[in-house]
Amino acid sequence: MDGHRDDRSLWRAQCEALYREHGMRLLRVCRLVLRNPQEAEDVVHTVFLKLVERDWRADRDMAWGRWLTRVAINACRDRQRAAWWRLWDQMAEEVELVDHDPTPDATALAGETRHRIQRAFRQLSQRQREVFVLRHLEAWPTQDVAEALGLSTGSVKRHLFRAIVRLRETLGEDA
Amino acid sequence: MRECLRDHNLLSVYYDEGAVEDLTHLETCSNCTARYRRLVHDLELIGQALERLPAALPARRQDREPWSRRVVLAATLAAGVVMVTSIGVWQWRDAHVNVQRQRTDDENEILRFLADASTGLSAGGDGEMPMLPLASDRADRDGGELEGQDGSVDDMEGI
The missing domain is CATH 1.10.1740 (Rna Polymerase Sigma Factor; Chain: A)
Structure with a gap:
């Protein structure tokens, strides 16, 4: 006992x-x-x-x-x-995401650009957000992401690609 | 020379899933190398923007005005319901009043008809007979006396 x-x-x-x-x-x-x-x-x-x-x-x-x-x-x-x-x-x-303790890297990223990226991310589809978070931020292998989300590896790559294209377009506004 | 890599090929290389020939091409193509560096730079910025979130609720939430979009939407919906209900009640009342007015108009018309008929029927109230002329009328016109006006039986028979 x-x-x-x-x-x-x-x-x-x-x-x-x-x-x-x-x-x-x-x-x-x-x-x-x-x-x-x-x-x-x-x-x-x-x-x-x-x-x-x-x-x-x-x-x-x-x-x-x-x-x-x-x-x-x-x-x-x-x-x-x-x-x-x-x-x-x-x-x-829309909830403004405020960084209380910005690191030097974070300050290098302009506030407006950061907000634009965060806003664009919120506008992604649910599946694109899930795939991006797991594949890119959590660095899961594509196969693991596919298993976790019930997708094929090809679908994972397609969702990831489209999410990155959308997010990069916001950066392109600075050009 | 092989043509340049497409964007999804560069992405595969980034995630260590690129084909061997893609890696070889990247080593020799300055254009693809520049594009790949730009991709890496953009993904780093995106990762920085998304990885650093506050530990608790955002500070601005406490400063946010109480009239959030949800509250405004709920108030708008409530106002819409009240407006629709009011319009429905107003239309019902209007239809109800119109029905009564219509009856009054009908009644007025009937009353006018009756008045006209009454006027026509009561037109002899001053002694004049509107339709068929009588013997007395003819006597008056001729200026003579009626037969039997002196009260004789013959007068009576003349009547």
Whole structure:
């Protein structure tokens, strides 16, 4: 009994460590996919609740970072499938993403250009956003992205290409 | 010389999925090299813009005016419902009043007809008989006396 309790405590400690390591990254992923900060936070909380409730003993060798991302993406898609969400999301106001602590690299990127890129990203389709986040920002292999999203590798490449073309067009306005 | 690489080929090279011949061409073509560098630069800017998000809710959210687009939309919808309802009530009242006015017009017409008929029927109120002339009329015109005006039976028979 005490051994089981110790295992649970150990697991909870491990969950906390995973939260510290992946929480911000997952929050960024969800905010990019959902375009809504509150919904993104809800999804992240839901994901880590699922992690805590999981039977950790069966997945000792799990790549938890990849698992968390996949669960987060699925949770985001579940939210977006709801009709009320689609309607509400269309009316959602654009949220200005403000960088509280700009790094030197970030300051090099002009504020207006950054806003233009973020605005263009929000206007991408859901699938394009998901593919770009997983393939480019999370650096998942194309095959893994295809499996996570239920697409073929060719579809992943097409969505990625179109997303990048759209985003590069905003940069082209500076020329 | 092989013609230059297309954009999706350059993208494949960027993601380490390019074909060997594409890599070889990139090493020898200055045009494709310049395009590839531009692609790398653009993707770096895009990644910077999207990777650095605030830890919490954006600061501007607290300063945002309370009249968000959703609130305005909800208020507009509510105003539209009130307007449609008001128009419907107004049209119903208008139709109801028109029905009554129409009856009044009909009644007025009937009343006018009755008045005209009454006028025609009551035109002999001053002693004149409008239609058939009587013997007394003829006597008046001729200036003579009526037979039997002295009260004799014959007068009575003359009547």
